[in-house]
Each structure stands twice: as C-alpha cells, then as structure tokens.
Amino acid sequence: MAKLGVNIDHVATVRQARRTIEPDPVWAAALAELGGADGITLHLREDRRHIQERDLRVLKQTVQVKLNLEMAADPIVTSMACDVIPHQVTLVPEKREEVTTEGGLDVIANCMRIKTCMEQLVNLGIEVSMFVDPDPRQIEASHNMGAKAVELHTGRYADANNERDQDHEFEALVSAGAFAIERGLILHLGHGLTYRNVQRVARISGVSELNIGHSIIARSIMVGFQQAVREMKDLIR
Numbered sequence: 001m002a003k004l005g006v007n008i009d010h011v012a013t014v015r016q017a018r019r020t021i022e023p024d025p026v027w028a029a030a031l032a033e034l035g036g037a038d039g040i041t042l043h044l045r046e047d048r049r050h051i052q053e054r055d056l057r058v059l060k061q062t063v064q065v066k067l068n069l070e071m072a073a074d075p076i077v078t079s080m081a082c083d084v085i086p087h088q089v090t091l092v093p094e095k096r097e098e099v100t101t102e103g104g105l106d107v108i109a110n111c112m113r114i115k116t117c118m119e120q121l122v123n124l125g126i127e128v129s130m131f132v133d134p135d136p137r138q139i140e141a142s143h144n145m146g147a148k149a150v151e152l153h154t155g156r157y158a159d160a161n162n163e164r165d166q167d168h169e170f171e172a173l174v175s176a177g178a179f180a181i182e183r184g185l186i187l188h189l190g191h192g193l194t195y196r197n198v199q200r201v202a203r204i205s206g207v208s209e210l211n212i213g214h215s216i217i218a219r220s221i222m223v224g225f226q227q228a229v230r231e232m233k234d235l236i237r
C-alpha cells in the first residue's frame with residue numbers, strides 16, 4: 001500500500017496571511033500523524049511565502065514519521081538542509097512567480113547545480129528524491145545522478161478536464177512509473193491529488209509514496225485536520 005505524505009505548507013500559508021503565530025504547521029503535523037500520515041512534507045521556498053526556517057527546525061524535533069523537505073537545488077537552502085538533516089529531500093524546481101510548483105525539475109538542464117547539492121545531502125545520509133514529469137529522459141537522468149527515488153508530477157493527470165485526457169495522462173504515469181522501478185528507483189507520486197482522483201493512482205503498481213497537500217488542507221477546514229488525513233488514508237488503503 002502506498003504511504004501518505006501530508007504536505008502542510010498551506011497551514012503556514014494561512015498563518016503568513018496575517019504574519020501571526022497561528023495556525024501552527026507543527027500542530028498540524030502532530031494531528032496528521034494521529035490521522036495516520038506516514039510522512040510530513042514541507043517546502044521551504046526561497047521567498048518564504050509559507051513555511052519558515054523555524055518550522056523546519058521544530059518539525060525536525062517533533063515529527064515522528066518521515067520528514068520530507070521539498071526544496072530547490074540552491075546553495076542556501078542546501079546548507080540549511082545539511083544542518084537540519086530531514087529523512088528525505090525532494091528536489092523541485094522553483095519560480096518566484098508561480099502559484100505552486102508548476103512542472104517537474106529539468107534534471108538534464110540543471111545537472112551541475114543538482115549534482116553539487118546532491119553530493120552534500122547524500123554524504124549526510126539524506127535520501128534524495130527528484131520531482132520530475134513522467135518523462136523517461138528525466139527519470140534516467142535522475143537515476144544516473146544517484147537519486148534514490150523519483151516523484152512523478154501528477155498535475156497533468158489531476159488537471160485533465162475530460163476522461164480521454166485523464167486516461168492518457170494516467171497511462172503516461174503508469175509507463176513512467178514502470179520505467180522508474182525497472183531502473184531501481186523508488187516511486188513517489190504527487191501534485192494536484194484529491195479525494196476524487198487519488199484512488200486510481202494509488203493502485204499504480206509499485207507506488208510507494210503519495211504526497212498530498214492542498215486537498216487535505218481544504219477538507220480539514222470543514223472536518224478537522226486529523227479527520228481529513230484519515231479520510232485520505234482510507235481512500236488510499
């Protein structure tokens with residue numbers, strides 16, 4: 001069964017809207033664990049629009065499941081990751097103007113920057129996953145670079161607005177996932193997954209981890225955080 005990584009960024013988005021101390025993503029992480037989360041995911045962005053350095057440091061001390069830090073392959077955040085040592089780093093592309101991570105990382109075009117960052121992380125025993133589009137060239141490059149896992153971007157599957165397009169994007173995920181597993185990579189999926197579209201991808205052969213944020217946070221406003229996580233976990237199960 002795929003594990004559920006709960007992305008708590010948008011708890012911090014609400015806090016930062018008022019630059020106050022609540023809601024605290026540290027509390028949300030604890031409730032996510034009580035709801036059955038197998039991991040806590042957070043993205044420390046260069047513009048610090050939601051998660052702050054303090055959140056990462058406190059979560060490292062309090063989270064008892066896997067702590068997955070999403071970050072750009074940037075020297076400042078890499079040195080922070082090397083100081084905190086999360087269990088896993090997921091390397092993502094980052095653009096200031098984007099609302100959320102819009103596409104997968106171009107591992108081929110950014111190989112030197114990624115290599116420098118990865119060497120430091122891997123030397124400290126941090127597992128590195130690459131967030132890439134379901135594209136065999138990017139998966140192959142991630143493998144050659146020494147990544148332990150790839151997280152395939154499920155955005156195009158999630159955003160498809162008719163059944164035919166969704167089937168097409170689903171097949172792309174299935175074949176890219178099989179390709180990753182053949183290469184010995186651990187398979188993660190994430191982005192845009194919701195209570196409505198998660199079950200199909202949770203059944204993809206060999207998928208080990210699903211990272212889900214916005215949909216869980218949205219439901220949590222209505223039903224509470226622990227319950228929202230539990231409902232997602234039940235669907236995956």
Ligand code: PXP
Nearest residue numbers: 101131190191192211212213214
């Ligand atoms: N995985 C990665 C690599 C992401 O960047 C994000 C968004 O921060 C997610 C998963 C979660 O996406 P969503 O909030 O759409 O569930």
